[in-house]
Amino acid sequence: MSRIAILGAGSWGTALTLSLARRGGHELTLWAHSPAHAEELAETGENKRYLPGFIVPADVRITSKLQDAIHGTSVVLCVTPSQALRSVMEQIAPSLTKDQVLLSASKGIEEKTFLRMSQIMANYAPENPHGTLGGPSFAQEVASAMPTAITIAADDEQIGKRLQDDFSSSSLRVYRNEDVAGTELGGALKNVIALAAGVVTGLELGNNAAAALITRGMVEVTRLAIACGGRRETLSGLSGIGDLVLTCTGGLSRNRTVGVELGKGRKLPEILESLNGKVAEGVRSTTAALGLAARYGVEMPITEQMALILHQDKSPRDAIRELMSRPGRLE
Numbered sequence: 001m002s003r004i005a006i007l008g009a010g011s012w013g014t015a016l017t018l019s020l021a022r023r024g025g026h027e028l029t030l031w032a033h034s035p036a037h038a039e040e041l042a043e044t045g046e047n048k049r050y051l052p053g054f055i056v057p058a059d060v061r062i063t064s065k066l067q068d069a070i071h072g073t074s075v076v077l078c079v080t081p082s083q084a085l086r087s088v089m090e091q092i093a094p095s096l097t098k099d100q101v102l103l104s105a106s107k108g109i110e111e112k113t114f115l116r117m118s119q120i121m122a123n124y125a126p127e128n129p130h131g132t133l134g135g136p137s138f139a140q141e142v143a144s145a146m147p148t149a150i151t152i153a154a155d156d157e158q159i160g161k162r163l164q165d166d167f168s169s170s171s172l173r174v175y176r177n178e179d180v181a182g183t184e185l186g187g188a189l190k191n192v193i194a195l196a197a198g199v200v201t202g203l204e205l206g207n208n209a210a211a212a213l214i215t216r217g218m219v220e221v222t223r224l225a226i227a228c229g230g231r232r233e234t235l236s237g238l239s240g241i242g243d244l245v246l247t248c249t250g251g252l253s254r255n256r257t258v259g260v261e262l263g264k265g266r267k268l269p270e271i272l273e274s275l276n277g278k279v280a281e282g283v284r285s286t287t288a289a290l291g292l293a294a295r296y297g298v299e300m301p302i303t304e305q306m307a308l309i310l311h312q313d314k315s316p317r318d319a320i321r322e323l324m325s326r327p328g329r330l331e
């Protein structure tokens with residue numbers, strides 16, 4: 001039995017709570033960012049805004065107070081939008097005990113520092129064991145108990161095994177590795193490529209273009225992840241190619257949806273407004289990915305064009321034209 005705090009009651013935090021509750025044997029606390037949201041969740045059990053149609057069991061404790069949420073827990077699962085993790089860590093760090101395992105399930109890179117989630121956690125709690133959870137996993141499907149396979153990465157093998165056991169159930173198959181950097185970067189960088197895949201779809205450029213984009217996207221994601229210390233095998237796994245394929249092709253992806261709308265000619269602020277608070281991590285991770293690429297001298301042509309579309313109002317059609325007219329090269 002583990003006592004697990006889930007920090008973040010968006011769609012993914014809620015879906016993981018439902019999955020852990022279904023597995024059984026844990027004591028669960030779900031922290032919601034806004035007190036009003038926590039109140040509604042506690043009253044109705046339903047996350048009407050972010051994951052409607054599912055009921056969180058009554059024995060899951062709901063709170064909007066971070067200190068209450070983490071008190072006495074053995075695992076702290078951070079599932080906030082990645083740009084909010086620093087503020088959460090700042091608040092919980094003084095109350096953490098060294099044996100509490102910090103596990104991130106957010107998929108992004110901090111915009112200003114280019115840090116991965118585990119690096120932010122380690123900054124605030126250097127002595128706590130930490131890990132990351134990744135892989136192809138739309139919240140709605142996990143909440144519906146549809147068969148899903150994910151990966152949990154932890155430097156420490158024993159911690160990894162414990163987390164694998166904590167999360168495994170008949171509908172959630174959990175693999176394990178020790179490559180935290182590769183797992184995190186696979187999850188964060190695929191969001192940028194999913195935006196681009198959406199652009200290709202929104203422009204109605206056809207299946208050939210989408211397949212080319214996904215393949216070449218995978219190449220640049222792998223290049224950067226390896227430069228940052230990730231392993232090639234991780235990028236060939238669930239949190240690399242697995243999540244990239246899901247997000248670039250699946251209709252439930254917010255990142256892909258943002259790309260589709262950009263491709264159709266809508267403007268970013270209007271598209272983000274229509275997401276109604278739901279996060280499309282790729283929008284803010286694109287700049288950070290380019291920052292890392294510059295630091296390590298890695299070429300990322302798709303990510304570069306995506307940044308220009310997002311932040312410099314470049315026409316999606318011109319961006320694709322530019323990608324197509326790059327000098328020929330060895331594959």
Ligand SMILES: NC(=O)C1=CN([C@@H]2O[C@H](COP(=O)(O)OP(=O)(O)OC[C@H]3O[C@@H](n4cnc5c(N)ncnc54)[C@H](OP(=O)(O)O)[C@@H]3O)[C@@H](O)[C@H]2O)C=CC1
Binds near residue numbers: 008033037106139281
């Ligand atoms: N949804 C999915 O299928 C998957 C998502 N993920 C990852 O999970 C992470 C969370 O995304 P997801 O659950 O989808 O989020 P949603 O888009 O469903 O919801 C956004 C959440 O962010 C919260 N929030 C907004 N501002 C802050 C803040 N300043 N501090 C803390 N929380 C804040 C909102 O709370 P409030 O409304 O109360 O402000 C809300 O709970 C992301 O990194 C995402 O990439 C990973 C795998 C699958």
Ligand SMILES: O=C(CO)COP(=O)(O)O
Binds near residue numbers: 137194247253280
């Ligand atoms: O990461 C995800 C599935 O694995 C969810 O993708 P989106 O954030 O694009 O919806």
